[in-house]
Amino acid sequence: MSSEFSYTSKLENNILIITTQGYINNVGGEKIEKEFKKHYDNGVTNVLVDMEKSNVINSIGISYFIEIIEKLNDKNGKLYFTNLDSAIDKTFSIMGLFQYAVKVNSVDEIK
């Protein structure tokens, strides 16, 4: 089981793409939010989180996505997700995340 959290990030056409790997818990969520904040403070308002290599998450980790959505809403930005595990997709639906965040197949759908 891949559990140790790590991530990479890059900017593509002013879209922040964060690719995660491993368990998104409180530690992982905090790291994602910290990375987001660094770019948000520089004017980035579109964020894509690629979760292909994260199939375990908990509600504390998800709460950091809510923090990100709140900040993006303030600047008419948007949070996008791609490569969601089906159980995580269902969890986000239960919480209502897709009222504010968008599922995409690739970054090209954002441009």
Add this chain to the structure above:
Amino acid sequence: MDKNIILEIKLPNIPDIELVALEGLQLMGRCLGIDEDKIGEAKIIVTEAIINGLEHTGKESPFVDVDFTMTKEKLIITIIDSGKGFVPSEVAEPNLKDKLKGGNKRGWGLKIMKSMSDDFEIKSDENGTIIIITKKLI
């Protein structure tokens, strides 16, 4: 009679210990040929139940007891902690719109567990909390 696999573990309150239970769940599911999506949903439920239990368990007994009984048809999850308990009916239903404007973004565990399961039972008093969850696997 269907094959019945039981796993009983006592988890100490250390970071990410819930992953031990998830690994067991994965192996049990693989042994019984359970659909990966169903196991994925069970993993979400178990994760929430364990972190909730560990968060509320007392300092004198900083662990939770986790019990899985799995057949091809269903999984029964029992999580027991020895915390001071709580009144489930007094736990407010979280709402994302409110969370977005409030300071506390957490408090989703019970909602996720209930929504993802097929039967959800919780018994809580001053001696601790028992959560019994049934998840259909077919």
